[in-house]
Amino acid sequence: MSKAESCPTSNCATTCTTSCAPAGDTQAVLDWMATEEYKEKNFAREALVINPARTCQPYGAMLCALGIEGCLPFLHGSQGCAAYFRSALTRHVREPIAMVSDSMTEDAAVFGGQANLIEGLKNAYATYKPSIIGMFSSCMAEVIGDDMKSFIINARTQGAVPEDFPIAYANTPSFVGSHITGYDNMLKGLLNSLADTRNGKWTNGRLYVVPGFDLYAGNLREYKRMIKAMGIYMTMLPDPTETLDSPNTGEYNMYQPGTTMAELADALNASGFLFLQKYSTTGTQKFVKNVQKIATETVTMPIGVQNTDAFLMTLQQMTGKAIPAELEAERGRAVDAAVDAHQYIHGKRFALYGDPDLLLGLVGFLMEIGGMPVHIVCSNGNDAFTKEMEALLATSQYGAEGKVYSGKDLWHMRSLLLTDPVDMLIGDTHGKQIAKDAKVPLARIGYFMTDRVHLHRQPIVGYQGAINLITMLANIFIDEYDRNCPSERFEMLR
Amino acid sequence: MLEEVLAVYPEKAQKLRAKHIAIKEEGCSCAIKSNVKCIPGLMTARGCAYAGAKGVVWGPIRDMIHISHGPIGCGYYSWGMRRNLTQGVVGVETFSPMMFSSDFSESNIVYGGDKKLAQVMKEAKELFPTVQGISICSECPVGLIGDDIESVAKKSAKELDLPIVPVRCEGFRGISQSLGHHIANDAVRDYLLGKRERPEEVGPYDVSLIGDYNIGGDAWASKKILEEMGLTVKNVWTGDGTTEGMMAAHQVKLNLIHCYRSMNYICRHMEETYGIPWIEFNFFGPTKIAESIREIAAMFDETIQKKGEEVIAKYQPMMQKVIDTYRPRLEGKKVMLYVGGLRPRHTIGAYEDLGMEVVGTGYEFAHKDDYDRTFPEMTNETVIYDDATEHELDEFVRRIRPDLVGSGIKEKYVFEKMGVPFRQMHSWDYSGPYHGYDGFPIFARDMDMAVNSPTRSLTKAPWNKAKEV
Numbered sequence: 001m002s003k004a005e006s007c008p009t010s011n012c013a014t015t016c017t018t019s020c021a022p023a024g025d026t027q028a029v030l031d032w033m034a035t036e037e038y039k040e041k042n043f044a045r046e047a048l049v050i051n052p053a054r055t056c057q058p059y060g061a062m063l064c065a066l067g068i069e070g071c072l073p074f075l076h077g078s079q080g081c082a083a084y085f086r087s088a089l090t091r092h093v094r095e096p097i098a099m100v101s102d103s104m105t106e107d108a109a110v111f112g113g114q115a116n117l118i119e120g121l122k123n124a125y126a127t128y129k130p131s132i133i134g135m136f137s138s139c140m141a142e143v144i145g146d147d148m149k150s151f152i153i154n155a156r157t158q159g160a161v162p163e164d165f166p167i168a169y170a171n172t173p174s175f176v177g178s179h180i181t182g183y184d185n186m187l188k189g190l191l192n193s194l195a196d197t198r199n200g201k202w203t204n205g206r207l208y209v210v211p212g213f214d215l216y217a218g219n220l221r222e223y224k225r226m227i228k229a230m231g232i233y234m235t236m237l238p239d240p241t242e243t244l245d246s247p248n249t250g251e252y253n254m255y256q257p258g259t260t261m262a263e264l265a266d267a268l269n270a271s272g273f274l275f276l277q278k279y280s281t282t283g284t285q286k287f288v289k290n291v292q293k294i295a296t297e298t299v300t301m302p303i304g305v306q307n308t309d310a311f312l313m314t315l316q317q318m319t320g321k322a323i324p325a326e327l328e329a330e331r332g333r334a335v336d337a338a339v340d341a342h343q344y345i346h347g348k349r350f351a352l353y354g355d356p357d358l359l360l361g362l363v364g365f366l367m368e369i370g371g372m373p374v375h376i377v378c379s380n381g382n383d384a385f386t387k388e389m390e391a392l393l394a395t396s397q398y399g400a401e402g403k404v405y406s407g408k409d410l411w412h413m414r415s416l417l418l419t420d421p422v423d424m425l426i427g428d429t430h431g432k433q434i435a436k437d438a439k440v441p442l443a444r445i446g447y448f449m450t451d452r453v454h455l456h457r458q459p460i461v462g463y464q465g466a467i468n469l470i471t472m473l474a475n476i477f478i479d480e481y482d483r484n485c486p487s488e489r490f491e492m493l494r
Numbered sequence: 495m496l497e498e499v500l501a502v503y504p505e506k507a508q509k510l511r512a513k514h515i516a517i518k519e520e521g522c523s524c525a526i527k528s529n530v531k532c533i534p535g536l537m538t539a540r541g542c543a544y545a546g547a548k549g550v551v552w553g554p555i556r557d558m559i560h561i562s563h564g565p566i567g568c569g570y571y572s573w574g575m576r577r578n579l580t581q582g583v584v585g586v587e588t589f590s591p592m593m594f595s596s597d598f599s600e601s602n603i604v605y606g607g608d609k610k611l612a613q614v615m616k617e618a619k620e621l622f623p624t625v626q627g628i629s630i631c632s633e634c635p636v637g638l639i640g641d642d643i644e645s646v647a648k649k650s651a652k653e654l655d656l657p658i659v660p661v662r663c664e665g666f667r668g669i670s671q672s673l674g675h676h677i678a679n680d681a682v683r684d685y686l687l688g689k690r691e692r693p694e695e696v697g698p699y700d701v702s703l704i705g706d707y708n709i710g711g712d713a714w715a716s717k718k719i720l721e722e723m724g725l726t727v728k729n730v731w732t733g734d735g736t737t738e739g740m741m742a743a744h745q746v747k748l749n750l751i752h753c754y755r756s757m758n759y760i761c762r763h764m765e766e767t768y769g770i771p772w773i774e775f776n777f778f779g780p781t782k783i784a785e786s787i788r789e790i791a792a793m794f795d796e797t798i799q800k801k802g803e804e805v806i807a808k809y810q811p812m813m814q815k816v817i818d819t820y821r822p823r824l825e826g827k828k829v830m831l832y833v834g835g836l837r838p839r840h841t842i843g844a845y846e847d848l849g850m851e852v853v854g855t856g857y858e859f860a861h862k863d864d865y866d867r868t869f870p871e872m873t874n875e876t877v878i879y880d881d882a883t884e885h886e887l888d889e890f891v892r893r894i895r896p897d898l899v900g901s902g903i904k905e906k907y908v909f910e911k912m913g914v915p916f917r918q919m920h921s922w923d924y925s926g927p928y929h930g931y932d933g934f935p936i937f938a939r940d941m942d943m944a945v946n947s948p949t950r951s952l953t954k955a956p957w958n959k960a961k962e963v
Contacts, residue, residue, distance in 0.1 A: 026583050026586050026587060026624075029586045029623070029624055030583065030585075030586060033585060033586075038621075041620060041621060042621060045617050045621070046613060046617070047596065047597075047610045047611075047613035047614045047617060048594065048595075048596070048613070048614040048617040048618055048621075049566065049594070049595040049596070049597040050592060050593065050594055050595075050621075051573075051592055051593050052566055052570065052593070052595065052597070054566065054570075055566060055567050055570040055571070056565055056566055056567030056570070058567070059567065074535075078542050078634065078665045078666050079532055079538055079540055079541070079542065080540070080541045080542020080543070080544060080545055080665040080671075081542070081567070081568075081665065083538075083539065083540060083541045083542075083545070083904065084541070084545070084567070084568070084571035084572070085571070086904050087571065087575070087902075087903050087904055088570075088571050090903050090904055090906070090907060091575075091903060094907060095907050096904075096906075096907040096908040096911060097904070098537065098884070099537070100535050100536065100537050101534075102534035102535055103531065103532040103533070103534045103535075103538070104534075104666060105531060105666050105667075105668070105669055106666055106667060106668075108666070109637075109638060109666050116534045117534070119533075119534045119535060120534030120535030121535060122504055122535065123503065123504060123507050123533055123534060123535030123536050124535035124536070125535075126502060126503060126504050126507075127502050127503055127507075127535070127536060127883075127885050128537070128885070138634070139564070139565050139567075139598075139633075139634055139635050140634040140635070140638065140665070140666055143603060143634070143635045143638045143639065144638060173600075174565035174566070174567050174598075175564075175565040175598045175599055175600055175602065175603055175635065176599070176600055178566070246911070248910065248911055248913075248953060249911070249953065250911075250912065250913035250953045250954065251911065251912065251913075252888065252908050252909075252911040252912045253911075411592075411621075430573070433584055433591055433592075437584070437585075
């Protein structure tokens with residue numbers, strides 16, 4: 001295709017090298033940006049990232065540390081990063097998020113960050129009285145090659161904190177992986193630093209359940225409720241539920257209940273580990289299963305009926321406990337909700353983006369209610385994810401049109417929405433502009449929701465989560481129809 | 495009180511922090527230590543140079559692409575978080591609501607990111623041919639590995655025929671976002687200012703509005719007043735700003751600066767280089783607005799002075815109505831502030847218009863000149879704190895029990911949990927504008943909403959209330 005031919009205006013000469021878009025006419029540029037030609041150009045991008053659906057490692061590490069009771073997350077790096085992480089999580093959950101940094105500046109860049117780390121530990125320990133510190137690094141500390149392990153040893157020797165004060169640490173360079181990598185690294189760091197070594201074959205009889213990177217307090221509560229309903233003795237590791245959604249009592253407590261120090265210390269004596277997300281816990285799974293030889297299972301994030309079935313059956317198989325009638329009744333209600341509302345969702349085309357584990361759960365869910373996932377963008381997806389998603393799509397006729405785009409961003413998604421339209425976009429707040437451009441509704445599901453309140457309080461996992469999702473999606477379609485339909489089509493019944 | 499609050503810190507931290515806090519007294523010399531490093535390990539609200547340069551100054555220039563150069567996070571967190579409203583179609587006329595990153599991977603750290611940067615800019619121009627300029631806002635690793643973004647910028651500017659501005663705002667530079675403002679101003683000076691001439695002559699009433707970031711539409715509310723006064727606002731720095739406006743900004747008669755902290759540097763430069771005078775003004779609340787209109791008008795002739803009085807007279811009844819509605823509900827209520835930029839002093843007048851009293855105030859990243867401007871605004875016994883830690887703020891609020899706290903998102907829910915009414919005073923809590931005559935009714939409504947919300951009475955369960963009685 002010659003550039004001159006595809007150019008929307010005639011005044012663009014054949015010598016045009018950088019662009020064929022017309023200057024001055026906004027509509028013409030917009031039209032051009034909706035073409036296949038633009039899409040090709042957009043997908044040919046190699047270096048520039050525009051509107052990504054992922055962020056950096058320490059953000060995930062912070063979430064992980066916040067799940068341990070009495071734990072103060074401590075960033076070894078610049079205070080600017082800490083301010084950003086705290087702001088971002090606070091905006092999503094509307095809760096106070098406590099975290100310190102050791103405020104590294106130019107002198108630390110030159111001389112290393114040891115002095116800041118030691119001074120920082122001393123002040124943080126005295127002021128905020130944590131029962132444990134979860135330390136992770138910024139990209140600055142990683143680039144200059146700071147050795148947190150030896151710095152912590154030196155801090156203890158110099159009396160900044162007592163010798164036996166628990167400190168876990170993890171390297172979380174921002175230029176590697178994404179927030180889910182940071183979550184994984186911090187979790188492994190917690191186990192490596194603070195869990196007692198496995199005591200032979202003896203187990204504490206407890207199932208350790210790892211939720212993965214999940215900012216829905218509602219999800220975490222739902223997991224615990226279902227597992228308890230099965231009569232299973234469990235520990236959630238880490239458990240940031242209360243930090244993500246704490247009661248308003250007129251008193252502020254910096255630390256909320258979470259996984260206790262004792263539970264963390266005893267983690268490697270678990271009877272088993274159940275991972276509820278695969279890609280945000282990859283390294284920890286390997287550590288628990290291969291190094292520690294603990295019975296380990298990993299399920300697809302239990303979104304939708306079948307994924308929840310698999311989750312409960314895995315629990316049953318791991319513990320020998322039966323699935324109680326109570327949960328079976330819930331399942332029946334979820335199926336009822338699906339049957340009652342399927343007509344609003346069946347055959348509808350969806351575009352989705354988000355974290356790998358979330359997407360695997362959502363795609364399975366959509367297909368089981370007759371929805372058609374079409375564009376699946378995963379900014380932090382890898383080859384393994386792409387293969388797994390493709391295999392999942394191949395299991396259903398509703399997945400026939402589904403295509404996976406790992407490592408792509410929301411500007412790629414915009415081209416997809418404009419050249420191959422869908423009925424709904426599923427994602428977080430960051431998708432609202434492209435949804436508007438493409439004139440499709442956005443169903444807000446995901447991990448950065450700063451423009452709607454309290455969505456993180458409603459579970460999207462388990463049977464109850466399935467009911468919530470069906471309700472949300474069906475009603476959005478109905479709302480859209482009511483808002484846009486011709487008056488003669490406006491009815492009381494839908 | 496101060497000693498008790500600081501007692502928790504280790505000795506060294508205690509000594510250092512004591513210098514940053516003062517209680518205003520009659521005839522005190524009113525010195526407070528500011529603009530020094532944060533103490534490691536203490537929770538500060540401060541950000542970094544990148545936040546000051548990209549997040550505050552460059553971000554709102556709408557027709558430029560601002561590349562967050564480095565790992566993905568900094569760009570992600572600063573994406574759309576300042577509420578800088580802009581005009582124009584996204585992706586064609588404005589790029590402010592979007593996020594552009596060079597997304598450093600490990601190999602960029604090892605081998606350098608200069609080649610990638612050139613590629614990033616080439617791709618940006620290809621995909622967004624209407625873009626008017628590019629800024630390169632560098633993140634920590636870029637400075638640490640010693641990339642030469644200046645030479646990449648120079649080369650690409652020629653190739654792409656665009657103004658390209660390297661901004662050395664790595665987060666580890668300086669001690670807060672304040673240095674980022676300064677660096678950003680210097681970059682504007684070196685790469686944009688004076689590089690373009692408008693065809694028309696400079697009119698007698700041509701002004702620039704500087705240091706208004708159009709949060710929730712603030713700049714539009716401010717601009718409206720200036721235009722009603724008969725002035726011509728040739729450009730806004732940098733809320734809803736344009737490249738052309740920045741490049742030709744030396745062609746005005748007067749610079750009007752709202753956020754002194756972030757943009758005084760460029761005003762001083764324009765005064766020295768182009769002989770353009772500048773004055774500070776305050777458009778929060780009718781009292782300060784009227785004062786400011788008169789001060790601004792005094793810089794011009796009688797026509798403007800007359801119009802200025804007309805503007806004041808026109809809006810006075812509307813403002814009185816707002817005061818009549820809300821003052822009875824807010825009279826005597828105590829406010830504690832902890833913000834950045836200009837707000838810890840500028841908003842005081844607006845609170846006073848509503849009969850409220852500011853009993854504590856402080857800045858995240860102010861300098862001595864900010865405190866020199868703040869002390870005279872305060873009544874005696876006001877607590878003034880610089881770079882307050884979360885521990886200090888919590889304790890001040892616990893002890894003073896103000897009726898309202900105005901601070902940022904990180905502080906908001908701490909005080910909400912304590913049962914103290916709160917408004918975000920960086921972002922206007924997703925409301926606004928708060929500037930100008932358009933803003934004051936919204937400001938008054940929001941403060942009333944926070945202080946008098948019936949939701950506060952729900953905090954204690956009735957069965958526990960009964961027990962207490």
